[in-house]
Amino acid sequence: MKPSQSPSEEETAFWVALNLAQRSIYRSMDAVLKAEGLPPLRWYDILWALERAGRCGVRPFELERSLLFEQSNLSRLLRRLVDEGLAKEAVFKDDRRGKVLKLTAKGRRIRERMWKIYGPLIRAHVGPLDDAGKVTAALRSIIVGNGIAWQEN
Amino acid sequence: MKPSQSPSEEETAFWVALNLAQRSIYRSMDAVLKAEGLPPLRWYDILWALERAGRCGVRPFELERSLLFEQSNLSRLLRRLVDEGLAKEAVFKDDRRGKVLKLTAKGRRIRERMWKIYGPLIRAHVGPLDDAGKVTAALRSIIVGNGIAWQEN
DNA sequence: GAAAGTTAGATGAAAATGCATCTATCCAGT
DNA sequence: ACTGGATAGATGCATTTTCATCTAACTTTC
Numbered sequence: 001m002k003p004s005q006s007p008s009e010e011e012t013a014f015w016v017a018l019n020l021a022q023r024s025i026y027r028s029m030d031a032v033l034k035a036e037g038l039p040p041l042r043w044y045d046i047l048w049a050l051e052r053a054g055r056c057g058v059r060p061f062e063l064e065r066s067l068l069f070e071q072s073n074l075s076r077l078l079r080r081l082v083d084e085g086l087a088k089e090a091v092f093k094d095d096r097r098g099k100v101l102k103l104t105a106k107g108r109r110i111r112e113r114m115w116k117i118y119g120p121l122i123r124a125h126v127g128p129l130d131d132a133g134k135v136t137a138a139l140r141s142i143i144v145g146n147g148i149a150w151q152e153n
Numbered sequence: 154m155k156p157s158q159s160p161s162e163e164e165t166a167f168w169v170a171l172n173l174a175q176r177s178i179y180r181s182m183d184a185v186l187k188a189e190g191l192p193p194l195r196w197y198d199i200l201w202a203l204e205r206a207g208r209c210g211v212r213p214f215e216l217e218r219s220l221l222f223e224q225s226n227l228s229r230l231l232r233r234l235v236d237e238g239l240a241k242e243a244v245f246k247d248d249r250r251g252k253v254l255k256l257t258a259k260g261r262r263i264r265e266r267m268w269k270i271y272g273p274l275i276r277a278h279v280g281p282l283d284d285a286g287k288v289t290a291a292l293r294s295i296i297v298g299n300g301i302a303w304q305e306n
Numbered sequence: 307g308a309a310a311g312t313t314a315g316a317t318g319a320a321a322a323t324g325c326a327t328c329t330a331t332c333c334a335g336t
Numbered sequence: 337a338c339t340g341g342a343t344a345g346a347t348g349c350a351t352t353t354t355c356a357t358c359t360a361a362c363t364t365t366c
Binding site for chain 4: 060061071072074075078079092095097098099
């Protein structure tokens, strides 16, 4: 374990910027969705993951890891999704502790409606980037370095 | 108002990465601070802002804007800081609705102790960036575009 | 200078989040 | 097959965050 070192001005500035940018964009997006009567942004991540998984479905613990949910938080969130008919769950045959979640038709419709709003918001907030590719690569290296799965697609 | 457009793959990837990176780093830093018996990361932002402001102090609504706090949340947070003796507050003479906050000696000590942990964590998580400057510039453009004040220093 | 509108900040109630713990299963070593 | 440990997920409880609203002070307009 090498000795702890202080960050450079540049590194600190980056970290501060990362936080401010994320927070401000996230909040304003979430506000727009709410104003449209749609579910909060965090639901979108789940719905989209379910949609990509298709008919095989997804295990909660996978979502927990790839989307960085708190386990207890995710557990309740998933129940709400099921209660509202956006997802359905089934016992996972190979491991009876677990379950599998799949998107319902309603869930798909809601996700699409969300994307109609969410997509353009991403473009609006992030679009002005001159070199998104390079920046993303930098962020991705952080993410991978933290052991988070990265969807190349 | 020009028509809403969908984001490119690249823009979306950037936004996803921004979220994951921020969340994962933030959580792990916060966990370390807690393990050391220190206040949560969000307090640091306030303490540091107070320290930079020096003896003139800071108005809560300024913190609200520059650090992106929810007003009601900040209000309670500040009371806790005062209760724990990390900050002291005074009525703001020129506008008797408002108040001014200043750091106490204890507050300064705590901030320093936090920085001993926090600084190296920034370095550890962010340090590996090859080109932090470029990335920061990109993020800063977003932040400024969202109307948030940016501390050049 | 009175009325109408704004802004700073506080606060009750609701919602979200996090923490600790629990149960049920699964897996590994013996 | 049995025991000890790990893992998936749920849930009670505490804390944090948000939402809506309130009060008091300031500002603007007429």
